[in-house]
């Protein structure tokens with residue numbers, strides 16, 4: 647239930663949590679397991695906290711990330727660390743979390759193992775939630791990345807990438823094609839800078855300029871909070 651006393655970011659987080667929970671319930675009524683793919687970064691915290699409290703057969707839900715920074719879970723930049731602190735708690739503690747990191751030193755070395763793991767999940771995903779950076783990146787598909795073309799075109803599910811403009815440059819990401827392999831897509835944004843970028847991105851067609859554009863040919867529900 648949306649709490650009208652809360653800030654817009656919390657209310658949008660609650661609304662998105664309700665929509666995602668409904669989607670998972672619908673799919674779990676027809677299949678044994680459901681796959682939920684979430685993004686990291688800073689935006690999803692209120693959504694994670696709301697979803698963690700929802701009643702669901704979480705033991706039948708596999709959760710993984712759209713992308714991960716290649717750092718230990720204890721690093722403040724780790725998306726896995728973020729999920730563990732804000733989402734995989736309360737009722738959602740029973741979900742099966744599939745991390746996008748391995749013991750390998752680099753993402754390039756870990757990608758084969760993670761590809762094998764990811765292929766055992768219940769595709770198509772029930773839900774993919776995408777974020778967007780202020781530069782128009784989504785997942786770890788960055789406009790200035792040498793692997794952008796590969797990420798936008800490959801049939802491989804996962805790839806190792808570098809993001810020259812980011813603090814954590816070494817990353818792993820699901821490819822555009824794999825992120826599209828889902829029943830429902832949501833984009834979750836907050837703040838004026840993201841509104842401006844979203845308007846710019848959705849006003850043009852060059853997917854290499856703003857990679858979030860590569861989801862404009864997909865039905866997406868936008869959850870934006872001022």
Ligand SMILES: O=C1O[C@H](COP(=O)(O)O)[C@@H](O)[C@H](O)[C@H]1O
Pocket residue numbers: 685686687688689690712713714715725776777778779780784785786
């Ligand atoms: O690096 C990343 O950035 C995007 C956007 O993050 P935000 O902090 O601006 O919300 C995120 O969606 C992605 O998962 C993350 O690894």
